[in-house]
Structures are given as C-alpha cells and as structure tokens.
Amino acid sequence: xxxxxxxxxxxxxxxxxxxxxxxxxxxxxxxxxxxxxxxxxxxxxxxxxxxxxxxxxxxxxxxxxxxxxxxxxxxxxxxxxxxxxxxxxxxxxxxxxxxxxxxxxxxxxxxxxxxxxxxxxxxxxxxxxxxxxxxxxxxxxxxxxxxxxxxxxxxxxxxxxxxxxxxxxxxxxxxxxxxxxxxxxxxxxxxxxxxxxxxxxxxxxxxxxx
Amino acid sequence: xxxxxxxxxxxxxxxxxxxxxxxxxxxxxxxxxxxxxxxxxxxxxxxxxxxxxxxxxxxxxxxxxxxxxxxxxxxxxxxxxxxxxxxxxxxxxxxxxxxxxxxxxxxxxxxxxxxxx
Numbered sequence: 330x331x332x333x334x335x336x337x338x339x340x341x342x343x344x345x346x347x348x349x350x351x352x353x354x355x356x357x358x359x360x361x362x363x364x365x366x367x368x369x370x371x372x373x374x375x376x377x378x379x380x381x382x383x384x385x386x387x388x389x390x391x392x393x394x395x396x397x398x399x400x401x402x403x404x405x406x407x408x409x410x411x412x413x414x415x416x417x418x419x420x421x422x423x424x425x426x427x428x429x430x431x432x433x434x435x436x437x438x439x440x441x442x443x444x445x446x447x448x449x450x451x452x453x454x455x456x457x458x459x460x461x462x463x464x465x466x467x468x469x470x471x472x473x474x475x476x477x478x479x480x481x482x483x484x485x486x487x488x489x490x491x492x493x494x495x496x497x498x499x500x501x502x503x504x505x506x507x508x509x510x511x512x513x514x515x516x517x518x519x520x521x522x523x524x525x526x527x528x529x530x531x532x533x534x535x536x537x538x539x
Numbered sequence: 540x541x542x543x544x545x546x547x548x549x550x551x552x553x554x555x556x557x558x559x560x561x562x563x564x565x566x567x568x569x570x571x572x573x574x575x576x577x578x579x580x581x582x583x584x585x586x587x588x589x590x591x592x593x594x595x596x597x598x599x600x601x602x603x604x605x606x607x608x609x610x611x612x613x614x615x616x617x618x619x620x621x622x623x624x625x626x627x628x629x630x631x632x633x634x635x636x637x638x639x640x641x642x643x644x645x646x647x648x649x650x651x652x653x654x655x656x
Contacts, residue, residue: 344549351550355558362565362585371575378581381562385588388555392599394615397622401591404622409584409629416577416633420640430572438571442564449560454545458552458600482612489612490619501623508627515634 351391358384369429371417375410382406396483555596562589576636576646580629587625591618 361380368374382405389398490498545553562585569582598614636646643650 348548348550351554355554359558359561359565362562365581365585366565366568366572371578374569374573374578374581378584381585382588385562385592388558388592389595391550392555392595394595394599394618397595397615397618400619400622404626405584405588409626412626412629412633413577413580413584416580416636420577420636420646430574435572438568441571442568445567446560446564449563450557453553453556453560482615486612486615489616494616497620501620505623505627508630512630512634515631516637 347391350387354384354387354391357381358388371421372414375414375417378413379406379410382410393482396486552596552600555592559589559592559596562586562592574647574649576639576648576651577633579648580632580636584625584629587621591621594618594621 358381361377361384364377365374365381368377382401386398386401386406389395389401545551545557566582566585566589569585570579573579573582594614594617598612598618602611602614639651640646
C-alpha cells in the first residue's frame with residue numbers, strides 16, 4: 330500500500346527525529362488537554378492549557394510553520410492565556426473555587442464526546458488522502474525542506490498576507506479596534522450604582538481573600 | 540474502503556488529524572462539563588487549536604512546495620486569522636464575564652438565565 334502523503338520525510342534519520350519529536354509534542358498536547366478536561370480547579374486548567382498551547386507550537390515547528398509557532402507562543406501563551414489568568418483572578422471569590430457538574434451532565438457529555446471521537450477517528454482512518462499528493466517527495470530526502478525550494482516561508486507568508494489576503498487583513502485590524510473599544514466599554518461596568526463597580530469588586534475580593 | 544493502517548515510524552497527515560480530533564473532543568468535553576464560564580472559554584480555545592492544527596497540517600502535506608510552483612501558504616494564513624480572532628473573542632468574553640461577575644458575584648453559567656442583567 331502506497332501512501333504519498335505519509336512519505337514526505339524521505340530520509341530515515343530525519344524521519345526518526347521527526348517521529349520522536351512528534352510523539353513528544355503530541356504527548357504534551359494531548360496529555361495536558363486531558364488534564365484540562367479532568368481538572369476541577371480553574372487555575373490548574375489554565376496551567377494545563379499553557380502546556381497544550383506550547384505543545385501545539387512545537388507541532389507547528391514540525392510542520393515547517395515557524396512563524397506560526399512564534400505567533401502561537403507570543404499571542405496565545407503570552408497574551409490570551411494571561412488574559413484568562415487575569416479573568417480567573419478577577420472573577421473568583423477565591424482563586425481555587427470550583428463548581429461541580431451534575432452526574433447526568435457528565436454522563437451525557439462523555440457519551441456525546443465518545444461518539445464524536447469515534448466518528449472523527451473513523452473518518453480520518455478510512456479516508457485515503459491521496460488526491461492532493463504534492464510534488465515534494467522526490468525521493469531525494471529533501472522533501473521536508475520546503476525553505477530551500479519555495480523561498481523562505483516567512484518571506485512568502487508576508488507577501489501572501491499583504492497580497493492575496495490584504496482585505497481580510499485590514500478587516501481583522503478594524504475588528505481588533507472594535508474589540509478593544511467594546512471590551513473596554515463592557516468591562517467598565519456600571520457607574521450609576523454608587524461607587525465604581527471595579528473598585529467594589531476589588532474591595533470585595535480584598536475582604537474575602539484576607 | 541477499508542481502514543488504513545497507521546505507521547508508527549513515519550509521521551503523516553493522519554497522525555496530526557488524529558491528534559487534532561483528540562484536542563477537539565477534549566475541548567468539547569470541557570465546554571460540556573464545566574460550569575465556570577472561564578472554563579468554557581478554555582474549552583473554546585482548545586477547539587480553535589484543534590482547527591488550527593488541522594489547517595497547518597493540511598497546508599504542509601497537501602502543498603509541500605517544490606521545485607516548480609510557488610509555495611502555497613493559505614492554511615497558515617487561515618491559522619493566523621484564527622489566532623487573531625481567538626484573542627479578540629477571549630478579550631470580549633472576559634469583559635462580559637467581568638460584567639456578569641459584577642452583577643451576580645459569580646461566574647457560574649447556571650445563574651445566567653435571564654436577559655435583564
């Protein structure tokens with residue numbers, strides 16, 4: 330049986346290193362994702378999410394998407410996750426608060442997730458991805474080195490981002506501006522209830538944590 | 540069509556797809572079982588990461604680049620947009636949660652039952 334898509338990494342040594350690194354990052358990603366699911370503590374969930382995001386960044390490196398890996402670490406692990414941690418600190422009465430779900434909810438969710446996982450795995454394994462076989466596996470072992478042949482990927486990515494995808498790029502920048510204003514407006518709270526709501530929250534938390 | 544056997548030594552597209560499926564299901568379970576609103580947000584982030592892994596893996600294995608044509612990077616560009624939108628969504632969602640916490644002194648989604656605020 331011939332799988333063109335599975336043989337892009339031609340040489341044995343590079344393939345072995347890639348395989349070991351893939352399983353390492355896959356273990357990191359999947360294990361900490363499972364930890365996110367089973368953990369009942371919101372702070373531990375955030376820390377597990379950090380390892381999941383870092384593992385996904387490693388997978389991007391293996392997929393020759395170096396710029397995307399850097400963006401993943403900077404924006405996700407450095408920005409979004411910090412935002413989530415701040416949200417945890419600002420919205421929990423104690424930083425280790427927990428809400429237990431009902432047993433029926435857990436049974437329903439687990440059965441639904443098992444069905445979805447079964448369908449996804451079966452779909453992946455029964456589909457032969459041979460239609461879009463690239464021309465990178467020339468048998469010379471250089472198929473994995475995209476950078477030498479099609480130009481440096483980040484260079485090409487910048488050209489694509491400001492060329493073919495210029496309109497989405499500008500729309501996203503306008504969206505970010507709108508999000509910034511909207512988030513600031515929403516988080517400001519109501520001012521007509523006596524003192525500022527943010528200050529009330531802070532003082533209430535200071536009371537409860539002490 | 541029969542089930543294709545996975546090879547353990549050579550990492551192909553399907554390995555990444557299976558890992559993304561696991562990530563997606565973990566995110567789904569997180570959304571369904573957590574009652575903390577921020578936990579649900581973390582589940583959404585997991586699902587978006589699963590989609591990103593799929594996009595980048597398909598981009599890598601379907602358009603690996605070659606001597607002839609230029610490299611196709613559509614999947615990576617999509618993934619960048621997904622990351623930007625995820626950051627924006629997290630910011631707005633956390634602002635809403637802060638507002639909700641100011642009103643209810645809790646982020647338990649079971650208590651978000653009316654629209655009066």
